[in-house]
Amino acid sequence: MKVEPRTLPGFMELLPNEQIQFNAMVDKIRKSYEKFGFLPIDTPIIENAAVLLAKAGGETEKQIYRFNKGENDLALRFDLTVPLAKYVTEYYNDITFPFKRYQIGKVYRGERPQKGRYREFYQCDIDIIGEGTLSIINDAEMPSVIYTTIKELGFNDFTIRINNRKILNGLYMELGLEEKSVDIMRIIDKIDKIGKENVEKCLEDLEVEPEKIDKIMTFIGIEGTTDEKIQKLKALNFKNELFIKGVDELSEVVKYVRYFGVPDDNFKVDLTIARGLDYYTGTVYETFLNDYREVGSVCSGGRYDNLTEYYSDRKMSGVGVSIGLTRLFYKLNELNIIREKEKSIAKVLVVSMTTNINRALEVGAIFRNNNINTDVYSEDKKIKAKFKYADKLRIPFVAIIGEDEEKNGTVSLKNMETGEQEELKIEEAVKKLCS
């Protein structure tokens, strides 16, 4: 009896040519994170369930992959933030603060599988963790990293939206709506999807008084340039201290974001974003590709006050953002806008026109010694099959070795795109392939 070789639903598995494109995106994200000096870490996928669930609850707990092995109650990580909290607490004495780390890895959530939702997916996270406090300048570094990364991925028209939870929370305190603030933020977060009118309706349903709804709508309706918005926030003249602090922070972040070199075209203040997760306490970010709003936010995050509260009395604050790469790749693929050119791994395929492959192997070795990714076709197939192989793998050059080439110490190098072919000395072929 044969077993049916089926990959589980909700698990992305790519063909090699797609995998090449996916890996190119990972490489670019990593390169961009390293450009800012973030350090790599790689935590286990399996952890003690008690460690992962120290803070979780609700949906997370339902979705988590949890199981026993021997006497151990284990679980698969569902994000990279909880393992980071564990890591900084566990290795506190060996870590240099502020701790700038990146981690790119798979996380697991047993969601009901649906189009574009994955149970195993890559997150690409950066965070800066401070001992106790952490300068607001770090909040401005995040948009700079996002800017560099999204550019590196090949996009130009995107907007990093920045807000500050203190402003929102201050507003609700000012209005005496603290208890409803989480619900209100959830409603406002949907404004792009459901529109202003529906936001008002939802707020009515929540039994927010009409004059307070007016104030909220005025607040989230603040328009203008980034600087104008900040002016208008200040002009509201709210006395709530948290609100004032939030506006100050936002204004600082904007100032420093500019020193970091992020153009005004690529970021803006957006008073409607809150980021659902309750651990954000200050600056929050979302990033949208303006031509592809349907992709959703491609890079989000924010500032949190106490990363390690479930593990330690030591207070660690931080700020971070994350790219959900598996979903992003799926969406870009679906939209047919993967910005990687079709790429091959090998730059050249060496094929022998005769039954003697020895010279082809030697030439392959020479190419590789010159740092050229080189495949040698070694099956005993017709020449047509050899070219078809190069074609299917999109290898840009084929180096042909027949009797003449072997005698002359040359190869005939064929450009698979243009069809051009020329007989070259090995050194000349190397030069051409390196260019």
Place this chain on the structure above:
Amino acid sequence: MKVEPRTLPGFMELLPNEQIQFNAMVDKIRKSYEKFGFLPIDTPIIENAAVLLAKAGGETEKQIYRFNKGENDLALRFDLTVPLAKYVTEYYNDITFPFKRYQIGKVYRGERPQKGRYREFYQCDIDIIGEGTLSIINDAEMPSVIYTTIKELGFNDFTIRINNRKILNGLYMELGLEEKSVDIMRIIDKIDKIGKENVEKCLEDLEVEPEKIDKIMTFIGIEGTTDEKIQKLKALNFKNELFIKGVDELSEVVKYVRYFGVPDDNFKVDLTIARGLDYYTGTVYETFLNDYREVGSVCSGGRYDNLTEYYSDRKMSGVGVSIGLTRLFYKLNELNIIREKEKSIAKVLVVSMTTNINRALEVGAIFRNNNINTDVYSEDKKIKAKFKYADKLRIPFVAIIGEDEEKNGTVSLKNMETGEQEELKIEEAVKKLCS
């Protein structure tokens, strides 16, 4: 109540400076695999238990992480070969053969944890899969990839040991010992550890007749150069067809390995190696660092006739090798011979001598635009703390910006190793940092 933030035993978790070294090794392995045109794939870590266990049994089944989620019987992959078998069967129609793939990823085995044994560890695999048959030249490509990879990792004195299971199986057929062949190979495999005499004793315990023990010992005692060994194998004049086929294959592999450019210093025929796993049917490999034999084989593998027999009637033969990177890293670290220099992610740390950080942020942006990995110290700490940060992270340069530098449009670039410091125009600093 705080939860204790503990990583599970048997799970490697590195500090950032070690992680940098680990990642450098991964990068080199990947680069070397790609130099031969191997294509990347990335299969899920979770699979249907039935798929993973189609062929397993014994130890594997005991060690596997297996659990239910909803109604699904799931398991974590314990190697990258079974997922490859699944992959080539599942995507058969979309794959170009011969299929050269690499996969670098974590696998899971719930072994009893002990020093240097991990429950989560990286395997770095390459395989070439043929439809039906696969040329023997591919068996010679493996040592060439191993050679390139181990060199790339910084080692020169290593030996790739090559044998052929057909020779061993043919020998036991010739001697009428087929039924005991697996046990005999297991014993001989230990010859390096237990010595010749103990091998003889073990064979006696297995009730192998004395004259047959003599023949076995003569066989595994064959000495000389690679070519002499092959000559002596031929001179044994065994009539068994499998034996003859094996010697022919071995001799072909040796011939082609040389065309691939592997020096005779770095490979040899070793008639004692068999590789325990029963699926190998031809060429087998092990690789030892000659100065560090205690590390064990750093790269092993072999040829198999029927990769997908549990999933499909279609016959797929292949050849592959694997590097167990987590264990290798552990061992090299323990021996203090990680060949990576101590590396940092950032090439330069920009620090401000004044309370005004704006210029430091601008200079950081200029450096990054010139592709220099750059960290800017943005906490409000004493200058000593800033240098200590650079020191701990082993960042080789600090770019200092005081009032003078800001006025002059310069930085004072300090080489952290030599202590030298010079005031440079930004373009000059860029040039120096890029060199």
